[in-house]
Amino acid sequence: MKNLIFVITLVLISNAYAQNGLENTNVFLRVYxxxxxxxxxxxxxxxxxxxxxxxxNGQPMEIPVRSIGSVKTKHSGGNNVLIGAVVGAGTMAVVGVATxxxxxxxxxxxAGEGAAAGALLGGTLGAMVGGITILFKNTNSYEINGDTAKWKAFTEMIVNN
Known part of the structure; x- marks a missing residue:
């Protein structure tokens, strides 16, 4: 019974530590x-x-401030188009098979012809919808140019948002 309590306590403590180990992991950046x-x-x-x-991809990388020219938030517009095309193609391929x-x-x-036609039509429509969503994407760009003063201003904006 003592071993069971010890193992449960150990698991709970390690989970609590793991959740506090990384901060701001939801902020995606592109660095130039x-x-x-x-x-x-x-x-x-x-x-x-x-x-x-x-x-x-699970691999950490460190970039010195003196080599950073600019930083952009969020994924590029091509990501929206790709996701739209994949979702549209998959959905319409299933509809083509079902009908x-x-x-x-x-x-x-x-069924094969329905899947192919559905994927072609759905992929095209999904890419178009993904292209339209680029207009509503709120990507911010920050010029750093290796300047530590600009870097500190950028850091404060990211932490506050």
């Missing part, structure tokens, strides 16, 4: 160097006075 080339992207792991730590009737008198098609 001083020449305007994208050097990294990912969710914020931590923001320090001299560097930015991001995590992408297939090879013995219909006017419009006869089998």
């Amino acid at each position: 160097d001083l020449e305007g080339k994208k050097i990294s992207k990912g969710k914020v792991l931590s923001i320090l006075d001299t560097s930015l730590q991001l995590v992408r 297939a009737d090879p013995d219909a008198w006017i419009l006869a098609y089998n």
